[in-house]
Amino acid sequence: MSFQVEDKDLQKSLNPVLKSGYFISKNSQDVSIPPEGIERAASSIYEIMKSKKYSSSNWKQHTLHPKVADERAIDWIFLVDLLNFSFWSEFDGEEGAQNSRFSVSFDGKQYTGYWSLCAAINRALEEGISITTPSFYSSESKLSDLDLLHVFRSSTQEKMPLLEERIKCIREAGKVLMEKFGGSFVNCIKESENSCVKLLNIIVESFSSFRDESTFNGERVVFYKRAQILIADIWACFEGEGFGKFDDIDEITMFADYRVPQALHYLGAISYSDSLLRTLESFTLLPSGSRLENEIRGCSIWAVELLRRVIKGKIERDDAHGSIPILNAIILDFFIWDFSKEHLEELGVPIHRTRSIYY
Numbered sequence: 001m002s003f004q005v006e007d008k009d010l011q012k013s014l015n016p017v018l019k020s021g022y023f024i025s026k027n028s029q030d031v032s033i034p035p036e037g038i039e040r041a042a043s044s045i046y047e048i049m050k051s052k053k054y055s056s057s058n059w060k061q062h063t064l065h066p067k068v069a070d071e072r073a074i075d076w077i078f079l080v081d082l083l084n085f086s087f088w089s090e091f092d093g094e095e096g097a098q099n100s101r102f103s104v105s106f107d108g109k110q111y112t113g114y115w116s117l118c119a120a121i122n123r124a125l126e127e128g129i130s131i132t133t134p135s136f137y138s139s140e141s142k143l144s145d146l147d148l149l150h151v152f153r154s155s156t157q158e159k160m161p162l163l164e165e166r167i168k169c170i171r172e173a174g175k176v177l178m179e180k181f182g183g184s185f186v187n188c189i190k191e192s193e194n195s196c197v198k199l200l201n202i203i204v205e206s207f208s209s210f211r212d213e214s215t216f217n218g219e220r221v222v223f224y225k226r227a228q229i230l231i232a233d234i235w236a237c238f239e240g241e242g243f244g245k246f247d248d249i250d251e252i253t254m255f256a257d258y259r260v261p262q263a264l265h266y267l268g269a270i271s272y273s274d275s276l277l278r279t280l281e282s283f284t285l286l287p288s289g290s291r292l293e294n295e296i297r298g299c300s301i302w303a304v305e306l307l308r309r310v311i312k313g314k315i316e317r318d319d320a321h322g323s324i325p326i327l328n329a330i331i332l333d334f335f336i337w338d339f340s341k342e343h344l345e346e347l348g349v350p351i352h353r354t355r356s357i358y359y
């Protein structure tokens with residue numbers, strides 16, 4: 001990255017995603033980060049996090065997440081974060097959208113969004129399909145495209161978005177794992193020698209579907225949302241030990257998806273121009289790689305970094321380490337994402353609608 005950064009802490013960062021977020025926030029036209037909004041949002045988040053004693057152990061508490069941190073969990077997390085993108089529905093904003101949108105029936109429940117992906121994979125495992133095993137999903141003879149369509153079948157009229165692209169991601173990643181990493185993502189983790197920055201580079205260099213990059217004001221910017229959340233989910237599942245031990249885990253930034261920006265706007269941490277508000281409220285598509293999409297994602301990354309610094313200050317001032325044992329962009333992001341799901345109906349302005357395999 002050739003652009004200069006003034007922020008002292010930022011100059012020490014080894015993660016190009018944080019520098020991209022900073023650069024975009026300094027050159028953004030339709031998205032801004034109001035200082036008073038950051039203060040207000042930080043206070044609200046801090047109070048709720050303290051009361052909930054939010055930590056990485058929350059990750060395994062989710063019904064559909066693995067309960068045991070072992071190599072099978074690594075295979076599960078790799079496949080989930082390979083496919084962890086674009087669940088929003090073409091029916092959004094229409095009457096009865098909730099009943100028409102893609103959903104997965106599992107264990108007597110209907111799951112939508114990110115949870116629909118987890119449900120489909122858990123359902124396949126229960127049906128005896130080794131969907132998380134790379135030697136299996138890399139081979140069309142062992143697992144045909146038809147089998148994959150069955151795994152991700154919907155219980156409504158809407159199919160899983162970007163299903164063809166997902167199958168391509170599965171085949172490509174399976175092939176790379178078999179040919180370069182002995183058939184398991186565990187070997188990528190071993191190669192990273194407990195550095196998440198090294199692992200981030202291994203992922204984006206080896207698997208093209210994780211290469212979440214763009215151009216903004218003529219500069220190359222990187223978001224690496226799925227690569228970062230893959231590392232974060234492993235760190236959280238293993239609670240920072242064993243395969244989840246990364247000495248530089250605080251280098252990971254917030255994951256620039258479509259749900260956390262919506263919550264950041266609701267909390268006042270980012271604000272939108274009137275014309276962007278009209279675009280979002282009319283459910284207009286934002287092309288992948290567009291300026292507006294980059295501004296929403298980049299400002300969200302930098303806003304979460306500013307929230308992290310303010311909340312860290314509050315924890316130290318109040319000596320609240322007992323209530324919030326670990327605070328980094330991952331914990332903050334997970335908290336905001338979970339918060340957004342609990343308050344989905346109140347979030348007001350709709351998500352931005354970009355169809356992409358990156359988030």
Ligand SMILES: Nc1nc2c(c(CN[C@H]3C=C[C@H](O)[C@@H]3O)cn2[C@@H]2O[C@H](COP(=O)(O)O)[C@@H](O)[C@H]2O)c(=O)[nH]1
Binds near residue numbers: 059114256334
């Ligand atoms: N920034 C961020 N983005 C996240 C997640 C997660 C799931 N994380 C869980 C695992 C551990 C944590 O405790 C969370 O419970 C999914 N996504 C993204 O959201 C979108 C799906 O939204 P919806 O259609 O409403 O389900 C889609 O872009 C997906 O890639 C996160 O944590 N952070």
